[in-house]
Amino acid sequence: MIGPPVEVPWLSRRAVDAAPLLLGSTLQVGRRSGRIVEVEAYEGADDPASHAARGGTPRNQVMFGPPGHLYVYRIYGMHWCANIVCGIDGQPGAVLVRALEPLEGVDGMWADRPKARSEVDLCSGPGKLCAALGVTGDHDGVFLLDADGPVRLLVGRPPDRVASGPRIGITKAADRPWRFAEAANPHVSRPHPKPPPAG
DNA sequence: GACAAGATTGACT
DNA sequence: GTCAATCTTGTCC
Numbered sequence: 001m002i003g004p005p006v007e008v009p010w011l012s013r014r015a016v017d018a019a020p021l022l023l024g025s026t027l028q029v030g031r032r033s034g035r036i037v038e039v040e041a042y043e044g045a046d047d048p049a050s051h052a053a054r055g056g057t058p059r060n061q062v063m064f065g066p067p068g069h070l071y072v073y074r075i076y077g078m079h080w081c082a083n084i085v086c087g088i089d090g091q092p093g094a095v096l097v098r099a100l101e102p103l104e105g106v107d108g109m110w111a112d113r114p115k116a117r118s119e120v121d122l123c124s125g126p127g128k129l130c131a132a133l134g135v136t137g138d139h140d141g142v143f144l145l146d147a148d149g150p151v152r153l154l155v156g157r158p159p160d161r162v163a164s165g166p167r168i169g170i171t172k173a174a175d176r177p178w179r180f181a182e183a184a185n186p187h188v189s190r191p192h193p194k195p196p197p198a199g
Numbered sequence: 200g201a202c203a204a205g206a207t208t209g210a211c212t
Numbered sequence: 213g214t215c216a217a218t219c220t221t222g223t224c225c
Contacts, residue, residue, distance in 0.1 A: 040206070049206070051221095059221060077219030079207055096206055115209075127207050169206055189207095 008145060010155070011067035011086040015041035015093035018067075018086040020162045020180045022095055026154040027082075029133040032108050034100025034123050035156070038181040038188045040167045042083070044092040048172035052092035062141045063092040070151055072130070072140040079127030082135050084144065084153065098168070098179070100129045101187040109133070125189040159183065165193025 011018050019041040026033050042050040044063075051060040051073070062071040063085055071083040071094050087093030100123035102109060109122045109132040116122045116132075123129035130136070135151065144153035161183035166174055168190055181188045183195045 042206070051206080054222085057222070073206090074220060076205060076207055076217080078217070081206060083206090098206085125207070167206070171205090 008066075008068040011084070012088055013086065015043050015086050015095055016178050018084075018093070019095045019178065020164075021158055022084060022097075023162060023180060023182050024156040024158040026103065026156055027097060027100060027129075027133065028104075028152045028154055029135060029139075029150065030105070030108075032105030032133050033103045033154075034129065034133065035103055036097055036099075037101050037185045038097075038099035038179070040096040040098055040180070041178040042094050042096060044087070047176075049167065049170040049174070049176075050092070050094075052094075056092075060092070063087075063094050064090070065141075068143055068145050068153075070135075070139055070142050070144055072135060072137050074137060075127065080130035080136055081126045082130050082139075096126060097129060098126050099124050099181070099187055099189045100132075101185065102132070120187050124187055128189075159185075161196060163193045163195045 019039045025036050044052045052063045056064050067086045069085045071085050075081050083094035083096050085094050102122050113132050122132045139151050142149050142151050159182040163181050163183045164177045165179050167179045179193055
């Protein structure tokens with residue numbers, strides 16, 4: 001799917017550079033929304049852990065398209081994972097949204113995640129937040145900056161303090177510190193990565 | 200056509 | 213902490 005000719009300069013950069021800038025923005029689906037507090041960067045041929053490492057396939061084609069689109073895939077045959085496509089056009093890249101701080105539509109989130117133990121647990125994981133917001137494969141490829149779109153990204157100010165650390169759940173290139181989270185925010189999916197140096 | 204692996208979660212010990 | 217659930221995708225023959 002090719003999106004409308006809207007420029008998204010803050011996403012037109014390497015995934016590892018765009019990822020921390022997405023912290024603090026809001027992901028909105030219908031009446032449900034959450035503030036992005038944890039992300040991971042996935043790049044192209046130079047990132048063995050990325051779906052785009054071995055070139056384009058029917059599944060990952062959105063990663064090779066223009067920035068600002070949503071890449072949704074199914075993991076372990078059960079859960080959905082949502083990514084925000086970034087990178088310079090032609091160079092694949094995406095930022096996995098790993099955790100949200102619920103803002104609006106919390107009742108609806110509980111309806112779709114009745115087994116959550118607490119409000120913090122509603123969106124504290126990539127599969128959890130997709131279930132809570134209602135994101136599915138039907139949303140793969142949608143443009144996030146379309147005011148009338150089914151899934152929207154509302155750009156916000158990134159936090160002052162961002163913690164970084166290794167990505168979760170991968171076996172390749174597991175040493176790269178490409179996971180980013182808002183420091184001290186309790187809505188993250190796992191224990192906080194290393195905070196930045198004081199100062 | 201067959202097979203192994205996977206950017207996870209939830210239940211159980 | 214350990215482990216099963218569940219099935220699509222990509223690779224190889």
